[in-house]
Amino acid sequence: MSADVKKNLKDQLSRLLVRHDKLDAHLTNADREVPADWDDRAQMMENDEVLEGIDAVTRDEIVQIRAALNRIDRGTYGVCARCEESISDGRLVAVPTAALCINCARAE
Numbered sequence: 001m002s003a004d005v006k007k008n009l010k011d012q013l014s015r016l017l018v019r020h021d022k023l024d025a026h027l028t029n030a031d032r033e034v035p036a037d038w039d040d041r042a043q044m045m046e047n048d049e050v051l052e053g054i055d056a057v058t059r060d061e062i063v064q065i066r067a068a069l070n071r072i073d074r075g076t077y078g079v080c081a082r083c084e085e086s087i088s089d090g091r092l093v094a095v096p097t098a099a100l101c102i103n104c105a106r107a108e
Contacts, residue, residue, distance in 0.1 A: 064097040
């Protein structure tokens with residue numbers, strides 16, 4: 001396992017944590033001015049729903065990266081969590097957070 005993989009995952013995690021913090025600060029800002037116009041208010045609510053969706057994806061990516069970093073630390077990175085066979089290098093390049101080999105992932 002290359003040290004570059006761990007560094008890249010940590011860098012990506014840092015970027016995602018910043019994104020999550022910004023989204024969370026925006027969405028939970030009680031001081032935000034709510035438009036008086038109903039059309040503007042509806043647009044604001046729609047925008048918030050999109051941001052909530054982006055934040056949900058961001059949180060999921062954070063969980064996946066933390067799990068991959070834990071597997072690296074435990075020495076199980078690159079080993080399928082289901083069948084315990086090696087995960088191909090190609091799969092790990094494409095999906096560095098992969099916990100399952102391609103066959104187990106397809107079966108799931």
